[in-house]
Amino acid sequence: MSDEIVTSRVLRGAQLGKLVAGQAVRGAGVTLSAVRASEEERAARTERALADAAEDIVTVLGSMKGLAMKAGQLLSMFDPLAVFGRTTIPPEQRERFQRKLAELYDRAPQVSFERMRTVIESDYGRPLAEIFAEFEAEPIGAASIGQVYRARLADGRTVAVKVQYPGIDVAVRADVKNLALLMRMTRVLAPVFDDRVLYRELSTHLAAETDYRIEAENHRTIAEMYRGHPFIRIPEVISELCTPHVLVTEFAAGTPFSGIAALPAATRDRVGEIVMRFYAGSMLRFRRFTSDPHPGNIVLAPDGAVVFLDFGLFKEMDAAAVEFEMDCVRAAAEYRAGDLRALLVGYGVLDDDAPATPEECLRMFHEISGWLLTDADIRIPEDAGATALFTWIDPRRAYFDRWRDQYAPAEHALARRVEYGTLALLGTLRASANWHRIAREWIYGESPRTELGRLEQQWRTGEHT
Structure with missing residues (x-):
């Protein structure tokens, strides 16, 4: 598969339209086939349909990136029942569907290092080796706007380098124009969405994510708010290395959210309280908050502090x-x-x-x-x-x-x-x-x-x- 991101509004709209139509046909097929099927046959067909739907969504939206992929991330929260005409779906089927969609948070299809390296060197105006002492070519995360890499500076500091996909700003502008189709997609896949609120949210805030200078400023604001906090940690921004398409911060080592969820109850309860204090407390106490709480943005540090990442939505x-x-x-x-x-x-x-x-x-x-x-x-x-x-x-x-x-x-x-x-x-x-x-x-x-x-x-x- 090519890692070229489609930026044309017409072509991106066509990709979304094909995905929407495919899920609607698949859901209708499951409903019709269930008329004379046994409960066991209906469950098996629904499970196959859910697996195929999740695979299609991750493949198509993951390769499109931008707001289309962000919509897929949101869908990972929601129930696939209405798509397949079922009033009940076994928990294991629902979990597999949502777990597959959750790959859009940090395991989406990747853009090649050669193309991402071009973005870095274009922004800095010099070779990569003159900026970083070491730079790992394999990304540690692939999200909707960019990929994240681990690197080392000349002074020995390990850093996280978020690099924007080439052409993603054009793709996002196309997605904003195609929001009506995005709303129809969410209505098919999760009819419970209030598309009016979602439209305002996406069109007003998400397009700003394509300028990493804005995110760097948001990140510095949050870091200052929580400086010296006993259990909430925000990695420092390496301001002199931040550009419109490259964001460099301290590297956050620790246990990812999926690992935290497998820890003993006492640890999960403690992290849960910290998560609430950070997201809700920032809004109610400081009136300034990051608006993207999801598993890919949370790491449990070895000393027990919880590290919060990604401040594009602010x-x-x-x-x-x-x-x-x-x-x-x-x-x-x-x-x-x-x-x-x-x-x-x-x-x-x-x-x-x-x-x-x-x-x-x-x-x-x-x-x-x-x-x-x-x-x-x-x-x-x-x-x-x-x-x-x-x-x-x-x-x-x-x-x-x-x-x-x-x-x-x-x-x-x-x-x-x-x-x-x-x-x-x-x-x-x-x-x-x-x-x-x-x-x-x-x-x-x-x-x-x-x-x-x-x-x-x-x-x-x-x-x-």
Whole structure:
């Protein structure tokens, strides 16, 4: 297979159209063949169809890169049921499907080193050997915008070098123009997507990822926010080596997320709390946060710190928007249904004459965010992220019809991505904690109840100003 990335809007649209049509035909075929088949035959056919679908998605979207591949990454979170006309799919089939799609995070089809080397040398204007003492030709990660390599500087430091795919900026611009087709693809593969919110998110934020100078600035901002933190670590940016197409940072050695998920429960619980503190805490405490929580961006360092990577998607929320988020959490946690609906109306999320009653608003919040609103120890199930998202946007649920014509503020789209993404990570870890008590540190300004919370408080009051 050629590693040339197609950049033409027409050709990229054609590739997506062919993929969409193929999955629709495959799903229809499984449904029709199931009419007279036994349950065992239906399960076998569905499993084969899921395997073929996942292989097609990874191959096509992985080779396309850009926003098309990012859409495939998002799909790895969601349930393939609707594609294949089934009301149930055995957990092992669902897991294999999602595990295959998860390869798009760090094991997608690679672009050759020769072509990537050209990008590096073009940006620096000199040979690779004059910049790095050593440079490993085999990438350690292949993502939607670029590939990551391990290298060594002349002073002995080991660094991670993220190199943008040649032509990816053109491909991303083409994808932005083709977003309508991307939305149709997600509707076929996961009909529960609210394409309006997804469209705003992709078109507003993802195109900025193609300038690594912006990501380097985001990365420095987050690194400064967490400098000296007792258990959250952000690799330092090597600013003098960053260019529009090359990003160089300290190398983060440690256990990848897949390995963390196999560790004992106590370690998984600890990492889960750190993951929540980083993603949710950054938003609620600092109003600045990275918006791409996924397994490829998390490493457990040998000393127990959790290292967070990749800051291309970055958001700074308005103070009023964050306060609205916390007001809603407080009202829902305290079962003040009338106040919750009034907040939604006052903020413009609901029309005053919208059919959603105060009780329905409260029930929906607890279905979506019950793990955060309930004052109890909760172990997060593996499907928690997808289940929470489905509650909000599944056309088969009553909430969809009663809320679909209401306004979803674009200011909060990435906040929801962080919420569902964080929940999905906690589910993968099967982490347990009293998440509500942790959140009360931010929502109510209460003293921490956990050891990690007390360590963080000491850092904030003693070292971080």
